[in-house]
Amino acid sequence: xxxxxxxxxxxxxxxxxxxxxxxxxxxxxxxxxxxxxxxxxxxxxxxxxxxxxxxxxxxxxxxxxxxxxxxxxxxxxxxxxxxxxxxxxxxxxxxxxxxxxxxxxxxxxxxxxxxxxxxxxxxxxxxxxxxxxxxxxxxxxxxxxxxxxxxxxxxxxxxxxxxxxxxxxxxxxxxxxxxxxxxxx
Amino acid sequence: xxxxxxxxxxxxxxxxxxxxxxxxxxxxxxxxxxxxxxxxxxxxxxxxxxxxxxxxxxxxxxxxxxxxxxxxxxxxxxxxxxxxxxxxxxxxxxxxxxxxxxxxxxxxxxxxxxxxxxxxxxxxxxxxxxxxxxxxxxxxxxxxxxxxxxxxxxxxxxxxxxxxxxxxxxxxxxxxxxxxxxxxxxxxxxxxxxxxxxxxxxxxxxxxxxxxxxxxxxxxxxxxxxxxxxxxxxxxxxxxxxxxxxxxxxxxxxxxxxxxxxxxxxxxxxxxxxxxxxxxxxxxxxxxxxxxxxxxxxxxxxxxxxxxxxxxxxxxxxxxxxxxxxxxxxxxxxxxxxxxxxxxxxxxxxxxxxxxxxxxxxxxxxxxxxxxxxxxxxxxxxxxxxxxxxxxxxxxxxxxxxxxxxxxxxxxxxxxxxxxxxxxxxxxxxxxxxxxxxxxxxxxxxxxxxxxxxxxxxxxxxxxxxxxxxxxxxxxxxxxxxxxxxxxxxxxxxx
Numbered sequence: 001x002x003x004x005x006x007x008x009x010x011x012x013x014x015x016x017x018x019x020x021x022x023x024x025x026x027x028x029x030x031x032x033x034x035x036x037x038x039x040x041x042x043x044x045x046x047x048x049x050x051x052x053x054x055x056x057x058x059x060x061x062x063x064x065x066x067x068x069x070x071x072x073x074x075x076x077x078x079x080x081x082x083x084x085x086x087x088x089x090x091x092x093x094x095x096x097x098x099x100x101x102x103x104x105x106x107x108x109x110x111x112x113x114x115x116x117x118x119x120x121x122x123x124x125x126x127x128x129x130x131x132x133x134x135x136x137x138x139x140x141x142x143x144x145x146x147x148x149x150x151x152x153x154x155x156x157x158x159x160x161x162x163x164x165x166x167x168x169x170x171x172x173x174x175x176x177x178x179x180x181x182x183x184x185x
Numbered sequence: 186x187x188x189x190x191x192x193x194x195x196x197x198x199x200x201x202x203x204x205x206x207x208x209x210x211x212x213x214x215x216x217x218x219x220x221x222x223x224x225x226x227x228x229x230x231x232x233x234x235x236x237x238x239x240x241x242x243x244x245x246x247x248x249x250x251x252x253x254x255x256x257x258x259x260x261x262x263x264x265x266x267x268x269x270x271x272x273x274x275x276x277x278x279x280x281x282x283x284x285x286x287x288x289x290x291x292x293x294x295x296x297x298x299x300x301x302x303x304x305x306x307x308x309x310x311x312x313x314x315x316x317x318x319x320x321x322x323x324x325x326x327x328x329x330x331x332x333x334x335x336x337x338x339x340x341x342x343x344x345x346x347x348x349x350x351x352x353x354x355x356x357x358x359x360x361x362x363x364x365x366x367x368x369x370x371x372x373x374x375x376x377x378x379x380x381x382x383x384x385x386x387x388x389x390x391x392x393x394x395x396x397x398x399x400x401x402x403x404x405x406x407x408x409x410x411x412x413x414x415x416x417x418x419x420x421x422x423x424x425x426x427x428x429x430x431x432x433x434x435x436x437x438x439x440x441x442x443x444x445x446x447x448x449x450x451x452x453x454x455x456x457x458x459x460x461x462x463x464x465x466x467x468x469x470x471x472x473x474x475x476x477x478x479x480x481x482x483x484x485x486x487x488x489x490x491x492x493x494x495x496x497x498x499x500x501x502x503x504x505x506x507x508x509x510x511x512x513x514x515x516x517x518x519x520x521x522x523x524x525x526x527x528x529x530x531x532x533x534x535x536x537x538x539x540x541x542x543x544x545x546x547x548x549x550x551x552x553x554x555x556x557x558x559x560x561x562x563x564x565x566x567x568x569x570x571x572x573x574x575x576x577x578x579x580x581x582x583x584x585x586x587x588x589x590x591x592x593x594x595x596x597x598x599x600x601x602x603x604x605x606x607x608x609x610x611x612x613x614x615x616x617x618x619x620x621x622x623x624x625x626x627x628x629x630x631x632x633x634x635x636x637x638x639x640x641x642x643x644x645x646x647x648x649x650x651x652x653x654x655x656x657x658x659x660x661x662x663x664x665x666x667x668x669x670x671x672x673x674x675x676x677x678x679x680x
Contacts, residue, residue: 019210023206026206026209027206030202030204030205030206031198031199031202034198034202034203035195035198035202038198038201044201048203048205051203051205052205052208052209052212055205055209056209056212056214056215057215057217059209059214059215060214060215060216060217061216061217064217108197108201110200110201111197111200111201112200113193113196113197113200115193116193116194116196116197116200117197119190119193119194119197120194120197120198120201123194135194136194136198138191139190139191139194139195140191140194140195140198153276153277154277154292154301154303155277155280155290155292155303155355155407156407157280157282157290157305157406157407157408158290158303158304158305161304161305161306161406162303165306165307167190170190171190
């Protein structure tokens with residue numbers, strides 16, 4: 001598992017108007033942030049919009065950042081808050097069911113690695129929202145279990161149990177799919 | 186363990202992530218001033234002294250500014266109070282782990298209110314799902330625990346009116362340990378009301394200690410992991426023993442503690458409730474979890490005293506699976522060695538030399554089934570092949586202490602030495618059926634099981650629970666003996 005290291009001086013530099021520092025921060029983190037947002041939205045377009053919005057907020061509020069733990073968690077929190085705001089807006093506006101159906105479709109066709117494609121498909125199908133978030137935060141975003149527990153305000157033991165269970169489910173489903181098994185859901 | 190999987194997932198996400206840096210830079214930059222909006226008031230006079238006021242007080246409150254000040258003060262106070270309340274409400278300070286077989290964690294805030302209920306295993310998830318309605322109505326920790334216990338009971342986890350529950354409290358502050366006390370009381374009342382014969386193990390551990398242990402925790406709730414860790418440390422149990430106990434239910438663990446008279450620490454308290462009867466509590470400070478003799482005599486299916494170390498068992502020690510009337514004064518004879526399903530061992534009489542150890546083994550192997558109702562007749566108890574088939578495998582593995590599950594300095598080693606294994610029973614296999622009697626010296630001499638081997642062989646991995654045969658000891662009723670002989674005959678016929 002790859003852990004994203006963000007140099008501590010990056011955010012003050014961004015706050016001081018250093019665009020280069022902002023690009024470095026973006027390059028170091030955008031994949032992780034996107035994977036987290038995708039796990040929340042389950043829609044690539046929405047995740048992309050939120051990603052853009054998140055970094056605009058990060059850029060605009062870098063001066064408010066106070067050094068505490070992992071800066072990734074701070075960025076993720078901004079992304080999550082934006083997602084929640086968006087969700088509230090969407091629930092307030094009635095959308096016809098066809099649109100919802102279309103929005104829910106996820107496409108992983110552009111993933112070249114067959115195994116990765118399969119795992120991601122299963123990740124978004126068989127796991128619960130909570131399990132998916134934990135797996136993504138650990139596997140894709142590189143959060144430690146303790147950081148996930150803090151981020152999700154959950155006991156550490158629960159995070160570990162859920163993570164292990166989710167990974168087992170995922171592996172079993174992926175193996176079954178690879179061996180040509182039927183639907184595991 | 187999941188390293189490759191996490192890598193596969195990460196690669197997948199990397200491939201589908203769009204790079205939108207240029208789009209971000211093309212957007213109009215925004216500057217966010219404050220995370221939380223608080224109306225600001227800058228007194229006009231402070232920044233721009235009025236000519237009229239001269240050097241004296243620059244600020245003169247107008248009715249409008251007074252209103253703004255009041256508004257700002259109220260807003261600030263509201264933000265402070267509201268954020269403080271939110272923090273207190275959602276910040277987890279304690280976690281109570283409830284383990285039966287379903288494992289569930291209940292998170293509490295500083296005020297002892299339930300913040301959330303989480304499953305720690307699949308059974309726990311099912312229980313929470315089923316108890317959703319009751320949990321939504323539960324307004325405090327006690328009612329939450331009781332709602333869960335009710336559901337656990339309804340789901341049939343408390344077999345034969347026996348309930349074994351582990352309640353582990355992970356606390357952040359020593360003062361907060363008392364959170365567990367009213368819960369213990371409520372649980373005890375619940376067991377009374379439901380007329381359950383209960384053993385409630387209370388256990389407390391510090392958050393810091395738990396965090397250090399998280400890495401070692403496998404698929405257990407943190408509460409159960411910490412409990413087994415302390416138990417293993419206090420009794421020098423090996424990793425293997427710990428692992429096997431971890432696989433067992435709380436009932437299995439409790440049986441093991443009691444049968445082996447394991448030491449328990451001060452942080453552990455065992456409360457026994459004999460089927461609707463509020464009774465004794467054994468705390469860790471007393472050093473042993475063994476029930477008082479009076480208590481043992483009070484009911485039928487309690488465990489007998491298990492011979493430990495090199496103690497020679499007395500004739501009063503009876504394997505618990507041979508049901509006895511509480512009033513019975515007939516001296517009991519230790520159990521005969523049980524025939525292994527896989528070996529063609531005919532029933533043979535118990536030998537004095539092996540009795541203690543053998544008895545100990547039997548108890549451990551057969552204990553969980555006696556979860557069996559107290560009304561079970563001897564014949565029922567000794568219906569072996571079926572009973573064996575139903576006996577969970579883990580019981581056999583878990584509860585039989587073997588040389589390799591106990592560390593060398595463990596006092597239980599001596600008990601282990603003569604554990605019947607495929608090897609130890611082999612010589613007996615060719616022995617013809619011997620009329621059960623307590624003084625048959627021959628088998629003792631020939632049976633290597635009595636030799637305290639330095640490195641006794643581990644029990645055969647695939648050997649079924651040695652419950653296939655009826656114990657043929659002197660104190661058994663004729664029915665039991667007859668059944669044993671019949672079972673032998675059937676086995677022989679089967680071959």
